[in-house]
Amino acid sequence: MKYLLIMNINPNVLEALSEDERNAIGSGHEEFMRTIRESGEMISTNALADPSNSVVVRSKGGEQVVTDGPFVESKEYFGGYYLVDCETKERAVELAGMIPDAKIEGLGIEVRPVMFSAGSEM
Amino acid sequence: MAGDRAESLLRELAPQALGAVVRRYGHFDLAEDAMQEALLAAATQWAEDGVPANPRAWLITVTARRLTDLLRAEQARRRREEEVWRREPPLADYHTADADDTLVLLFMCCHPALSPASQIALTLRAVGGLTTGEIARAFMVPEGTMTRRITRAKQSIKESGIPFGLPPAAERGARLAAVLHTLYLIFNEGYASTTGPLLHRVELAAEAIRLTRIVHGLLPDDAEVAGLLALMLLTDARRLARTGPNGELIPMAEQDRSRWDAEQIAEGVALISEALPKGPTGPYQVQAAIAALHDEAPTAEATDWPQIVALYEVLLDLSDNPMVALNHAVAVAMTSGPEAGLALLDKLAADARLAADHRPYAVRAHLLEMAGDIEAAREAYLTAARRTTSLPRQRYLNARAARLTPPESTP
Numbered sequence: 001m002k003y004l005l006i007m008n009i010n011p012n013v014l015e016a017l018s019e020d021e022r023n024a025i026g027s028g029h030e031e032f033m034r035t036i037r038e039s040g041e042m043i044s045t046n047a048l049a050d051p052s053n054s055v056v057v058r059s060k061g062g063e064q065v066v067t068d069g070p071f072v073e074s075k076e077y078f079g080g081y082y083l084v085d086c087e088t089k090e091r092a093v094e095l096a097g098m099i100p101d102a103k104i105e106g107l108g109i110e111v112r113p114v115m116f117s118a119g120s121e122m
Numbered sequence: 123m124a125g126d127r128a129e130s131l132l133r134e135l136a137p138q139a140l141g142a143v144v145r146r147y148g149h150f151d152l153a154e155d156a157m158q159e160a161l162l163a164a165a166t167q168w169a170e171d172g173v174p175a176n177p178r179a180w181l182i183t184v185t186a187r188r189l190t191d192l193l194r195a196e197q198a199r200r201r202r203e204e205e206v207w208r209r210e211p212p213l214a215d216y217h218t219a220d221a222d223d224t225l226v227l228l229f230m231c232c233h234p235a236l237s238p239a240s241q242i243a244l245t246l247r248a249v250g251g252l253t254t255g256e257i258a259r260a261f262m263v264p265e266g267t268m269t270r271r272i273t274r275a276k277q278s279i280k281e282s283g284i285p286f287g288l289p290p291a292a293e294r295g296a297r298l299a300a301v302l303h304t305l306y307l308i309f310n311e312g313y314a315s316t317t318g319p320l321l322h323r324v325e326l327a328a329e330a331i332r333l334t335r336i337v338h339g340l341l342p343d344d345a346e347v348a349g350l351l352a353l354m355l356l357t358d359a360r361r362l363a364r365t366g367p368n369g370e371l372i373p374m375a376e377q378d379r380s381r382w383d384a385e386q387i388a389e390g391v392a393l394i395s396e397a398l399p400k401g402p403t404g405p406y407q408v409q410a411a412i413a414a415l416h417d418e419a420p421t422a423e424a425t426d427w428p429q430i431v432a433l434y435e436v437l438l439d440l441s442d443n444p445m446v447a448l449n450h451a452v453a454v455a456m457t458s459g460p461e462a463g464l465a466l467l468d469k470l471a472a473d474a475r476l477a478a479d480h481r482p483y484a485v486r487a488h489l490l491e492m493a494g495d496i497e498a499a500r501e502a503y504l505t506a507a508r509r510t511t512s513l514p515r516q517r518y519l520n521a522r523a524a525r526l527t528p529p530e531s532t533p
Contacts, residue, residue, distance in 0.1 A: 044264075
C-alpha cells in the first residue's frame with residue numbers, strides 16, 4: 001500500500017529554531033531516507049521551493065487566469081513529501097513519526113493513502 | 123510460440139535447479155542470484171541453439187557454475203580464509219527429489235521471520251523465476267525499491283541460519299499455512315489490486331495459480347492446498363465479466379455469466395468436490411465451496427443462498443474475520459431479506475477492524491437499496507466512495523449513488 005507522507009511547513013516555526021536544531025532536521029532527513037531505502041519502502045521524495053515562487057492557474061468566468069503566489073494564503077504550506085510503499089497504515093504512521101518534522105511542535109506530517117499511480121520506472 | 127514454451131519450461135525448472143544447487147552447496151542468497159543469471163543465459167542461448175536435450179541438467183550445471191564464480195568473487199573481495207570452496211563435479215546427473223526441493227524453497231521464502239511483502243517478492247523471484255524488474259512492475263514500485271526488499275529478505279534468511287530442509291513435522295502445518303497465505307496474497311494483489319488504475323493485474327493472478335498448482339502437484343492429498351487452488355480458479359473464472367469496456371467494475375449479480383470461463387469452473391468444482399470429503403475442512407475449502415455455488419448458478423436469483431449462508435457460518439466458526447461476517451450479512455439478506463442483513467451489519471459496526479474500511483458502507487448501501495430506502499442508500503454509497511482507496515471501486519460506488527439521485531436534483 002502506498003502512502004504520501006506530506007510535510008507541512010511553517011516558516012515562523014522554522015525561523016524560531018536554533019542553528020543546532022535546524023542542523024538536526026537536515027541530518028534527521030538523511031537518516032530517515034537511509035532507513036526507508038534500506039527497508040525497501042522508499043519510492044521517492046521531493047522538497048518544494050517556497051510558495052512565493054508559485055503561480056496558480058485557474059478558471060474565472062470561462063477564462064484562464066494566472067496569478068502569482070500560492071493557492072491558499074496561510075501560515076502553513078505544503079513543503080514536500082515522501083512517497084512510501086509499506087505493509088500497513090500503522091507502519092506508515094510509524095514512518096511519519098520518524099521524520100524530524102514530526103518531532104517539532106507547530107509542524108506535522110499528514111499520512112494519506114495513494115489511490116492511483118503512474119509514471120517513471122513503473 | 124517456441125519462445126513462450128522455452129520460457130514456461132524455464133520458469134518450471136527454475137526452482138528445481140535452485141533447490142538442487144542450494145541443497146548441495148548452501149548459500150541460498152548467492153545461489154538465487156546465480157539462478158537468475160542462468161535463466162538469462164538460457165533465454166538467449168536456447169533461443170539461438172534450441173532447447174538442450176536435458177534442460178534441467180543444463181540449468182543446474184550453469185547455476186552451479188555461476189554460483190562458483192559469485193563465491194570466488196565474494197571470497198576475493200572479503201578475503202575470507204575460512205570460506206573454503208571445494209570444487210565438485212558438475213551436478214548434471216545429480217538426483218534428488220526435485221519435488222522436495224521446490225517445497226523447501228517455498229518454505230524458506232515464506233519463512234515467518236520475513237514480512238509479507240518480502241515473502242511475496244522472494245517467492246516470485248526464487249520459486250516463480252520472475253526478474254526483479256518484472257516483480258517491481260507488478261507491484262508498481264521502482265525496481266530499486268524491489269531490489270532492496272529482495273536483498274533484505276535474503277539477508278534475513280542468511281542471518282537466521284535456516285537450514286535448507288523441510289521444517290520439523292511439528293511446524294509443518296503452520297509453515298504450509300504461511301506458504302498458502304503468501305500465494306493467496308499474490309493472487310489477491312493480481313485480482314483486486316488495492317491501488318492503481320487496473321482492477322486486475324492478470325499476470326500476478328496467473329502466477330499465483332501456476333505456483334499453487336505446483337504445490338498441489340507436490341502435496342496432492344492436502345485438502346487445503348486443493349481448496350486454495352480451487353478458490354483461485356473459481357474466482358479467476360469470472361475475471362472477464364468483472365469489468366466493463368471502460369474498466370468499470372460490474373457486480374456479480376449484473377455480470378454476463380456467459381463470459382465466465384466454463385473450463386476453469388469445471389476444474390475448480392472437480393477439485394473442491396474431491397477435496398471436501400478428505401478433511402479436515404479449512405477456510406480455503408469453504409471459500410472455494412462458496413465460489414463454486416456462485417459459479418454454478420445460472421442467474422444471481424437462482425443462487426443457492428441458503429447453502430451460502432450455511433457455509434459462511436462454517437467459515438465464521440473457523441476464523442474470526444470481520445470480512446467474512448460482512449459477506450455473511452449479504453448472504454443472509456439474500457435469504458431472509460435486507461432488514462435481516464442490516465441487523466447483522468449493525469452488530470458489526472462496533473468492530474474496530476472495520477472502522478476505517480469502506481466495505482461496511484458499501485454493503486449497507488446495497489442492502490438499503492434492496493430495502494427501498496433510496497436516500498439512505500445514496501448517502502451510504504457516497505460515504506463508501508469517499509473511504510475507498512481503489513479508483514475503480516470509487517467510480518463504481520459514485521455511479522451507484524448517481525443512479526439513485528432523483529432526476530430533478532441533478533444539475
